Amino acid sequence: MTEQCKSTTPGEIRPIVDAARCEGKAECVVVCPYNVFEVVTLPAEIYRSLSLIGKLKARAHGMKTAATPRADQCLNCGLCVAACPEKAIKLQRHTTD
Numbered sequence: 001m002t003e004q005c006k007s008t009t010p011g012e013i014r015p016i017v018d019a020a021r022c023e024g025k026a027e028c029v030v031v032c033p034y035n036v037f038e039v040v041t042l043p044a045e046i047y048r049s050l051s052l053i054g055k056l057k058a059r060a061h062g063m064k065t066a067a068t069p070r071a072d073q074c075l076n077c078g079l080c081v082a083a084c085p086e087k088a089i090k091l092q093r094h095t096t097d
């Protein structure tokens with residue numbers, strides 16, 4: 001656990017990536033101490049949900065976006081939020097319903 005971590009239970013707070021903002025620059029991958037993120041090809045269903053501007057932006061950035069396959073490991077340190085140049089990440093309490 002880092003000194004910035006505000007949670008003691010992994011995954012109670014998790015990062016949410018705004019695909020309309022994310023440019024897949026991978027700053028979150030670099031800074032996360034718990035390996036929560038991967039940069040992946042933008043899933044087709046998310047691409048389809050973007051506005052025309054969002055689709056053009058996604059194409060301009062190689063159709064890459066940050067995914068959170070290990071969000072259940074997040075300890076709410078906030079490093080990803082601070083590092084993201086596009087302000088595409090917010091932290092949110094995880095609910096199961």
Ligand code: SF4
Nearest residue numbers: 032074075077078080
């Ligand atoms: S807040 Fe961000 S950087 Fe920190 S553990 Fe969670 S996902 Fe990783």
